[in-house]
Amino acid sequence: MSSPPQVSPLDVGRWPWLGSARRVMRDRPLIPLLLLLALLVVTLEIVRPGIVNERWLSSTIRFAIPLAILAASQTLTMITGGIDLSVGMVASMSAYVMATQAPAEGVVAASILALVVATVIGLVNGIGVGIFRVHPLIMTLGMSLVVLGLLTVYQRIVIGSGTRVPDEILWLGARTSFGWVPNSLIVFIPLATVILLGLRRSGFGRVLYAIGDNEFAARLAGVRVWQVLVVLYVISGVLAGIAGLIYAGLTQTATGTLVEVYVLPSVAAAVIGGTSIYGGRGGYGGSIVGAVILTVLTTLLTVLQMPEAARQILFGAIVLSVAAAYNRIIEE
Amino acid sequence: MSAAASIEEPLNGGGTGATVTRLLRRNSWVLVLCGLLALLFVVTKVIQPAYGPSQVEALALAALPVALAAAGQAVALISGGIDLSIGSMMALTSVTAAVLMKGGSEESAVLVVVGVLLMGLVLGAINGSLVVLTRVPDIVVTLAMLYVWAGAALLVLNTPGGASAEWLRELINGTVVSEWAPKAVVLLLVLVLVIWIPLRNSRLGLSFYAVGSNRLAAFRSGVDVSKTKVAAYAFTGLFAAMGGLSLTMSTGIGTPVPGPYLLASVAAVVLGGVSLAGGRGGLVGPIVAVFILRLVRTDLTLMGIDPNYTTVIEGVIMVSVVMVGGLVALRSRGS
Numbered sequence: 001m002s003s004p005p006q007v008s009p010l011d012v013g014r015w016p017w018l019g020s021a022r023r024v025m026r027d028r029p030l031i032p033l034l035l036l037l038a039l040l041v042v043t044l045e046i047v048r049p050g051i052v053n054e055r056w057l058s059s060t061i062r063f064a065i066p067l068a069i070l071a072a073s074q075t076l077t078m079i080t081g082g083i084d085l086s087v088g089m090v091a092s093m094s095a096y097v098m099a100t101q102a103p104a105e106g107v108v109a110a111s112i113l114a115l116v117v118a119t120v121i122g123l124v125n126g127i128g129v130g131i132f133r134v135h136p137l138i139m140t141l142g143m144s145l146v147v148l149g150l151l152t153v154y155q156r157i158v159i160g161s162g163t164r165v166p167d168e169i170l171w172l173g174a175r176t177s178f179g180w181v182p183n184s185l186i187v188f189i190p191l192a193t194v195i196l197l198g199l200r201r202s203g204f205g206r207v208l209y210a211i212g213d214n215e216f217a218a219r220l221a222g223v224r225v226w227q228v229l230v231v232l233y234v235i236s237g238v239l240a241g242i243a244g245l246i247y248a249g250l251t252q253t254a255t256g257t258l259v260e261v262y263v264l265p266s267v268a269a270a271v272i273g274g275t276s277i278y279g280g281r282g283g284y285g286g287s288i289v290g291a292v293i294l295t296v297l298t299t300l301l302t303v304l305q306m307p308e309a310a311r312q313i314l315f316g317a318i319v320l321s322v323a324a325a326y327n328r329i330i331e332e
Numbered sequence: 333m334s335a336a337a338s339i340e341e342p343l344n345g346g347g348t349g350a351t352v353t354r355l356l357r358r359n360s361w362v363l364v365l366c367g368l369l370a371l372l373f374v375v376t377k378v379i380q381p382a383y384g385p386s387q388v389e390a391l392a393l394a395a396l397p398v399a400l401a402a403a404g405q406a407v408a409l410i411s412g413g414i415d416l417s418i419g420s421m422m423a424l425t426s427v428t429a430a431v432l433m434k435g436g437s438e439e440s441a442v443l444v445v446v447g448v449l450l451m452g453l454v455l456g457a458i459n460g461s462l463v464v465l466t467r468v469p470d471i472v473v474t475l476a477m478l479y480v481w482a483g484a485a486l487l488v489l490n491t492p493g494g495a496s497a498e499w500l501r502e503l504i505n506g507t508v509v510s511e512w513a514p515k516a517v518v519l520l521l522v523l524v525l526v527i528w529i530p531l532r533n534s535r536l537g538l539s540f541y542a543v544g545s546n547r548l549a550a551f552r553s554g555v556d557v558s559k560t561k562v563a564a565y566a567f568t569g570l571f572a573a574m575g576g577l578s579l580t581m582s583t584g585i586g587t588p589v590p591g592p593y594l595l596a597s598v599a600a601v602v603l604g605g606v607s608l609a610g611g612r613g614g615l616v617g618p619i620v621a622v623f624i625l626r627l628v629r630t631d632l633t634l635m636g637i638d639p640n641y642t643t644v645i646e647g648v649i650m651v652s653v654v655m656v657g658g659l660v661a662l663r664s665r666g667s
Binding site for chain 1: 472
């Protein structure tokens with residue numbers, strides 16, 4: 001960003017500890033986020049003593065997991081300077097395909113079919129962004145329109161068969177084992193491990209940062225940028241498809257607009273997790289914490305029995321202040 | 333995004349000849365769009381010979397809020413930003429107008445209109461100031477404000493309600509002079525003439541384009557980047573307020589839930605020749621594009637195609653326009 005020089009809002013000279021505190025926060029961006037999370041949890045406990053227990057933890061994790069998977073799509077694409085706004089439609093489509101095909105084809109075949117659909121949509125996104133150089137925002141927004149239309153047409157074709165979320169998906173999305181451990185962790189833990197390690201250790205992960213930092217330089221260094229982008233958006237589509245299946249289990253419904261409302265929160269989770277929308281900076285750890293923060297925040301606002309209006313206003317205000325605070329801490 | 337702009341701009345920016353070429357190219361796309369719109373009208377008439385003035389009037393009425401949203405979005409994009417909160421601002425201004433006009437006299441509605449337009453300016457200026465002050469990317473700030481304004485709309489009015497003054501409803505319903513000239517289209521033309529043309533030729537309008545195409549260059553040429561950004565968002569808010577008013581005017585009530593105007597406005601703006609990277613395009617293109625997209629929808633319905641395919645086609649049009657635009661830009665840069 002080429003902005004005019006600005007005076008740092010924090011006067012380091014007067015408060016020397018601020019400088020080191022800021023350095024710690026810059027090097028370990030997870031620390032301030034975890035502090036914020038702890039603050040929210042403490043507030044929740046003060047507002048409604050006794051609410052923070054195993055059942056609360058279990059439901060928070062269950063709701064945070066699909067959001068965190070959607071945020072993974074955003075994190076990966078944002079690292080390259082892109083964004084994937086089609087995740088909501090892809091996830092809804094995947095959930096709907098699964099729920100309509102499961103009664104006839106069985107849950108495994110239906111889920112695979114749903115993920116194939118998600119892969120195809122991701123592939124089209126990738127071809128548009130990687131080969132035809134369409135801006136990711138436009139490409140994925142356009143694809144959401146296309147998928148929305150196709151979904152409505154498909155809805156009319158299968159209107160007779162109806163939707164039913166099979167027990168296996170319910171087990172995955174909504175149920176728990178050993179009393180309170182959510183079953184969706186079975187999917188999430190390996191997924192998160194692969195993404196976290198992949199971003200840091202694998203060549204593909206490093207190339208994503210390189211492209212986001214300076215695409216031209218990456219190309220000169222021999223990176224086949226278009227191939228990377230195609231693969232990236234396919235991955236993003238598959239992740240959204242998986243999130244859709246978990247949402248279907250969690251809410252026990254599958255409609256054409258099931259996941260649409262989570263698109264902007266998924267972007268928000270990645271942003272407050274410290275991933276730059278301009279690319280080249282960020283990581284998945286922050287996005288996971290971001291997704292948990294948003295989930296706890298939603299619970300807190302519900303517990304406070306705020307009217308919907310105040311909830312939305314506070315939600316927006318908090319997302320913006322965290323992003324702004326983050327910017328101030330990172331920038332020197 | 334910014335890298336591409338900084339490579340291209342100096343090539344096109346210098347000299348009057350280049351300016352004329354750029355102007356021509358910008359207007360040529362608007363001309364193409366107008367031709368396309370005319371063609372679509374002919375096609376519509378062929379498919380449905382009964383397509384007449386009353387259908388055109390309905391089309392114009394349906395297109396009016398979307399066109400105003402597209403105009404607002406265009407201003408934001410030209411100055412190098414994007415406003416995701418436009419649908420929420422429309423909902424907020426629409427319910428405010430509806431609540432204030434309920435039970436009020438016809439005359440007092442004039443004050444309400446002025447007040448709501450001012451409110452739009454303020455909402456937009458708040459968006460712009462937050463972008464400038466927090467230095468958070470535009471898309472993130474307006475994403476957060478999308479929730480704030482939507483919440484505020486619910487605060488003003490919890491369920492659809494309120495009322496609209498009668499003269500306001502008559503302002504956009506019906507036709508003037510000829511039965512082929514719906515008031516909604518005339519209103520749009522007047523707004524473009526009164527607001528956009530003077531603005532574009534002013535110092536401020538020029539700085540919108542300057543900041544949009546290259547922030548740093550604009551800053552070094554003495555443009556106050558912060559003020560320009562705030563002003564651009566204020567104009568986006570103004571157009572959003574007009575869109576909100578038009579919603580109240582056409583439905584007679586205010587609805588606190590944001591409509592699908594964000595997607596529609598971005599689609600129209602992109603088809604209308606405004607670059608996402610900023611600094612290019614105008615307001616006429618996006619407005620014509622709104623009518624094109626609406627008419628495509630009508631035609632498909634008339635042809636008996638499942639209207640749900642129209643959403644598919646809108647998406648394909650949006651993506652392919654950008655694709656073709658990108659290919660053309662690539663080729664012209666290569667040669």
